[in-house]
Amino acid sequence: MNEIIILHLLLVFMIIGAFVTVEIKNMLSAVISIGAVGFALSMMFLFLGAPDIAITQVIVEILSLILLIRATVNVDNVAIEEKGESVFSNRTALIFVGIILVFAWIAFHSLPSFGEPLMRVSRFYLIHGLREVGATNFVTSVILDFRAYDTYGEAMVLFVSISGAFAILRRWKREQDKDFLRIDREH
Amino acid sequence: MTLYFLNFVLLIIGLYALVFKRHIVKKILGVAIMEYAVNLFLILLGFRKSGVPPILMKDMDMATFIRTAVDPLPQALVLTSIVIGLGTLALMVAMAIRLYERYGTFDMDEIKRLRG
Amino acid sequence: MSVLLPLFTTIPVFSAILMLLVGKFDKKYFPRIWSILTSLSLLFILAAIWGKGTIIHEMGGWKPPFGVVLVKDNLSQLMLLVVNVVTFLTVIYSYSYMRKYEDYLRFFTLFLFMLAGMNGVVLTGDLFNLFVFLEIASIASYALVGYGIDAEELEASFKYLILGALASIFILFGIGMIYSVTGSVNMADVARFIIDNGLADNKAILMATGLFILGFGLKAGLVPFHAWLPDAHSSAPAPISVMLSGVLIKVLGIYSLMRIFYSMIGMTSVVSNILLVMGSISMLVGAFMGFGQDDMKRMFAFSSISQMGYIAVGIGIGTPLAIIGALFHLLNHAVFKSLLFLSSGAIQTSTGTRNLSELGGLRKSMPVTSGASVIGALSIAGVPPFNGFWSKLIIIVAAFSAGYIWLGAILVLTAFLTLAYYLRFQKNVIFGEPTPNMKDVREAPFLMLMPIVIFAVLCLLGGIFNGWLISNIIAPAQSVIMNQMAYISSVLGI
Amino acid sequence: MKGKKQSGMTFIVKTITNLIIGFMMVFGAYVVLYGHITPGGGFPGGVMIALAYILITLAYGRKVVESMVSGVAGSVGDDIGALAIIILGFIGLWIGGTFLFNFLPKGTPFELFSAGHIIIYNLAIMLKVGMSLYIVFLALAILQRVVVTRNENEEN
Numbered sequence: 001m002n003e004i005i006i007l008h009l010l011l012v013f014m015i016i017g018a019f020v021t022v023e024i025k026n027m028l029s030a031v032i033s034i035g036a037v038g039f040a041l042s043m044m045f046l047f048l049g050a051p052d053i054a055i056t057q058v059i060v061e062i063l064s065l066i067l068l069i070r071a072t073v074n075v076d077n078v079a080i081e082e083k084g085e086s087v088f089s090n091r092t093a094l095i096f097v098g099i100i101l102v103f104a105w106i107a108f109h110s111l112p113s114f115g116e117p118l119m120r121v122s123r124f125y126l127i128h129g130l131r132e133v134g135a136t137n138f139v140t141s142v143i144l145d146f147r148a149y150d151t152y153g154e155a156m157v158l159f160v161s162i163s164g165a166f167a168i169l170r171r172w173k174r175e176q177d178k179d180f181l182r183i184d185r186e187h
Numbered sequence: 188m189t190l191y192f193l194n195f196v197l198l199i200i201g202l203y204a205l206v207f208k209r210h211i212v213k214k215i216l217g218v219a220i221m222e223y224a225v226n227l228f229l230i231l232l233g234f235r236k237s238g239v240p241p242i243l244m245k246d247m248d249m250a251t252f253i254r255t256a257v258d259p260l261p262q263a264l265v266l267t268s269i270v271i272g273l274g275t276l277a278l279m280v281a282m283a284i285r286l287y288e289r290y291g292t293f294d295m296d297e298i299k300r301l302r303g
Numbered sequence: 304m305s306v307l308l309p310l311f312t313t314i315p316v317f318s319a320i321l322m323l324l325v326g327k328f329d330k331k332y333f334p335r336i337w338s339i340l341t342s343l344s345l346l347f348i349l350a351a352i353w354g355k356g357t358i359i360h361e362m363g364g365w366k367p368p369f370g371v372v373l374v375k376d377n378l379s380q381l382m383l384l385v386v387n388v389v390t391f392l393t394v395i396y397s398y399s400y401m402r403k404y405e406d407y408l409r410f411f412t413l414f415l416f417m418l419a420g421m422n423g424v425v426l427t428g429d430l431f432n433l434f435v436f437l438e439i440a441s442i443a444s445y446a447l448v449g450y451g452i453d454a455e456e457l458e459a460s461f462k463y464l465i466l467g468a469l470a471s472i473f474i475l476f477g478i479g480m481i482y483s484v485t486g487s488v489n490m491a492d493v494a495r496f497i498i499d500n501g502l503a504d505n506k507a508i509l510m511a512t513g514l515f516i517l518g519f520g521l522k523a524g525l526v527p528f529h530a531w532l533p534d535a536h537s538s539a540p541a542p543i544s545v546m547l548s549g550v551l552i553k554v555l556g557i558y559s560l561m562r563i564f565y566s567m568i569g570m571t572s573v574v575s576n577i578l579l580v581m582g583s584i585s586m587l588v589g590a591f592m593g594f595g596q597d598d599m600k601r602m603f604a605f606s607s608i609s610q611m612g613y614i615a616v617g618i619g620i621g622t623p624l625a626i627i628g629a630l631f632h633l634l635n636h637a638v639f640k641s642l643l644f645l646s647s648g649a650i651q652t653s654t655g656t657r658n659l660s661e662l663g664g665l666r667k668s669m670p671v672t673s674g675a676s677v678i679g680a681l682s683i684a685g686v687p688p689f690n691g692f693w694s695k696l697i698i699i700v701a702a703f704s705a706g707y708i709w710l711g712a713i714l715v716l717t718a719f720l721t722l723a724y725y726l727r728f729q730k731n732v733i734f735g736e737p738t739p740n741m742k743d744v745r746e747a748p749f750l751m752l753m754p755i756v757i758f759a760v761l762c763l764l765g766g767i768f769n770g771w772l773i774s775n776i777i778a779p780a781q782s783v784i785m786n787q788m789a790y791i792s793s794v795l796g797i
Numbered sequence: 798m799k800g801k802k803q804s805g806m807t808f809i810v811k812t813i814t815n816l817i818i819g820f821m822m823v824f825g826a827y828v829v830l831y832g833h834i835t836p837g838g839g840f841p842g843g844v845m846i847a848l849a850y851i852l853i854t855l856a857y858g859r860k861v862v863e864s865m866v867s868g869v870a871g872s873v874g875d876d877i878g879a880l881a882i883i884i885l886g887f888i889g890l891w892i893g894g895t896f897l898f899n900f901l902p903k904g905t906p907f908e909l910f911s912a913g914h915i916i917i918y919n920l921a922i923m924l925k926v927g928m929s930l931y932i933v934f935l936a937l938a939i940l941q942r943v944v945v946t947r948n949e950n951e952e953n
Contacts, residue, residue, distance in 0.1 A: 011193045018220045022204040049240045049257035051836035059844045071280045107510035108191040115236035120486030122260040126253045134903035135833035135912035136243040142263040144915040148897040149362040149371040153435035154267040160416045161274030162929040164446025165281040167409045221472045232483040282461045289454045309896035324876045364895045
């Protein structure tokens with residue numbers, strides 16, 4: 001039973017961390033607090049019986065921290081003060097969020113209760129997984145044999161986003177904005 | 188059930204950051220928070236009370252393993268979704284850097300004004 | 304025959320990666336020719352599997368609910384036709400258009416991946432797999448919209464990226480809820496579970512429905528979520544605006560909505576009313592905003608929103624005639640919107656500007672492009688001999704026969720509004736007096752003209768042979784999508 | 798000393814990097830190779846090995862790492878990894894009639910070569926993921942040089 005309590009504590013910690021990330025002025029501390037949220041998330045995955053995902057979440061968390069710090073530190077790391085009212089006034093936003101939360105509360109009641117998943121399809125993976133695939137890590141057998149097409153798609157998603165990032169970062173139009181930012185042609 | 192609800196609150200915080208914050212990096216952080224919330228939701232769905240990770244150890248016998256193992260399918264979905272989140276993040280960081288290079292500021296409303 | 308199905312997603316990816324490896328040596332000609340060959344080969348494969356009824360391909364040899372399954376029924380066949388024909392002509396067009404952006408290699412890699420993503424979405428019978436390939440197509444289109452790395456293009460593609468990521472998160476949340484309630488991610492298995500256990504009014508399914516409408520509505524650019532569409536379409540390079548407007552918002556938005564609500568969850572009155580409201584508002588907003596635009600591509604982007612409103616209304620009404628009208632309009636819109644965006648790209652390369660105020664009297668200096676864009680403008684406005692007239696007529700007749708009087712009135716009003724602002728477009732861009740800076744304008748290069756002329760001919764043929772088109776291509780697709788039980792039994796084999 | 802372009806970080810960071818690199822590489826390889834027996838798999842292992850190289854880049858600066866694995870070699874490795882995945886899928890299509898079919902013998906559980914083509918997939922994914930994330934970091938690190946000089950221009 002204390003497992004559930006730990007999960008609740010970690011989730012509350014993540015909510016506080018997320019709120020700090022959103023409201024804090026300094027960008028670097030915002031990135032660090034989202035790192036804290038990410039690591040709490042990977043601990044939750046451990047308690048929820050998903051070691052594969054916990055390892056992946058820790059590793060991806062480190063990499064996204066490096067990327068995010070890369071985007072914030074070198075430039076100006078103090079957020080711009082909020083000048084004036086944003087698009088919707090906060091009151092309408094709160095009402096809108098209130099309606100969604102109430103509807104979500106009702107909808108979550110009709111989900112199967114926490115801890116008793118239906119497992120209609122995954123019971124087949126557990127029963128036949130060892131004999132048909134031979135892997136003892138059933139998550140890997142689902143990823144690389146039962147639903148290998150998803151992993152094929154995922155590998156291509158990473159490939160596309162990397163070549164997309166290269167397309168955006170390529171050295172093509174950088175000379176043109178010489179008047180805007182004095183960029184020193186270093187090499 | 189309360190875990191699902193708290194997770195939904197986390198999603199709403201990410202949505203708030205994404206819609207109302209004007210700093211580009213804050214929007215990226217908002218998307219990252221929402222990714223965390225969705226991945227956590229999928230794993231919460233697959234959890235089994237006093238469940239065992241779906242990895243067979245040497246000394247485990249199959250019957251108890253099948254009765255207590257946690258659902259492996261959402262974990263496969265979340266692994267793919269984490270990779271997609273990383274890919275989107277890499278693209279967003281690349282665009283944020285180039286946007287800063289072009290406009291000299293990270294404030295989206297400022298950029299909209301400069302854009303004319 | 305079912306061996307050919309996975310080729311639709313693997314051949315573009317395989318040739319894109321080969322192109323990257325070989326492209327290190329020849330950056331100029333090899334990528335462009337290689338991409339044309341790839342999209343041509345996909346057309347041949349489509350011809351090979353055309354009209355063979357429902358073909359199933361079980362990935363990795365696993366039975367449907369346990370493995371991922373590819374399903375080609377008549378609706379996917381129609382979508383494959385739209386996607387691959389528009390892509391083939393756009394690749395030929397961008398052979399000479401992309402000379403402005405020197406980096407061909409990176410462009411055609413992303414282009415082929417977007418094609419693979421769209422083919423993957425159309426063919427898959429698995430909900431999570433649809434999400435993965437939707438991500439491939441979307442991420443490729445985010446990078447392609449910002450390909451010119453100008454100030455506006457970066458801002459437009461960043462806004463598109465943020466809203467796209469938001470939509471994908473909501474879709475994934477919806478998939479999680481569907482999985483939790485029904486225990487499976489395969490569309491046919493979910494449909495059978497919902498019918499057997501009578502879960503149609505389950506609160507969680509209702510919330511998943513709302514999340515799907517939010518997510519796929521944003522990908523389709525329907526009104527409450529259309530903020531990204533005008534900027535993204537107008538600042539993208541012309542071939543990418545064609546792909547975005549012509550196929551991407553249809554495949555990722557409308558096709559996914561149809562597949563999920565007709566084949567999986569089942570069309571409830573709540574969903575059809577929401578689609579009707581969103582569609583009619585989209586029509587009006589798109590039409591009214593289309594008037595005030597000076598930039599040609601922004602005007603075409605707003606008219607895309609209003610035409611997507613037509614298709615959403617057609618799906619929302621739900622009667623067989625309305626679905627035929629919606630699918631026929633989807634096919635027609637892909638043809639004439641691609642024609643308009645291609646001609647706007649040709650006009651921009653020749654005259655250097657796309658603002659209607661600066662253009663005028665192009666009929667003398669650019670006869671072929673202006674002739675084709677007149678055909679495009681007439682067919683989108685719904686003038687009789689062209690294809691736009693027939694599909695709009697069917698949707699209007701379906702609306703009136705289904706008893707939606709006020710909806711029919713909005714449909715007719717939008718048709719006249721569209722006619723009005725496209726006449727304005729023709730008057731001063733094509734037939735007006737040549738403005739001073741239009742003197743030394745030459746016609747666009749041949750490889751850009753050929754796709755424009757082909758699309759214009761398709762507009763004309765679509766209008767004349769609409770009877771044949773409906774009975775051979777549209778009606779089978781409509782009968783398949785309406786018949787949920789046939790879909791379930793053909794996929795699950797019970 | 799201030800003016801000289803100082804490549805990499807302080808001495809302490811460099812020595813710690815020398816110590817950690819070995820463990821990271823070995824643990825990454827373990828996670829990849831035993832992905833089908835213990836938790837882990839192609840993806841986390843690949844990112845771990847990429848992080849080892851990124852740590853070298855942060856500690857020693859870009860020039861040192863470029864000599865080890867250059868940008869071009871990285872992108873070629875990335876393409877080869879992706880090609881390997883597709884070719885494995887096509888072999889499955891050729892032998893088993895369906896794409897991504899597991900055509901290799903299943904072997905005995907708990908052994909290293911026990912789950913058919915899963916181990917080859919893990920290696921291909923490791924190569925692809927590791928190389929692509931490494932070259933993305935290189936691209937972002939290169940850009941850092943340009944923006945940093947901008948700040949220095951404003952100071953003097």
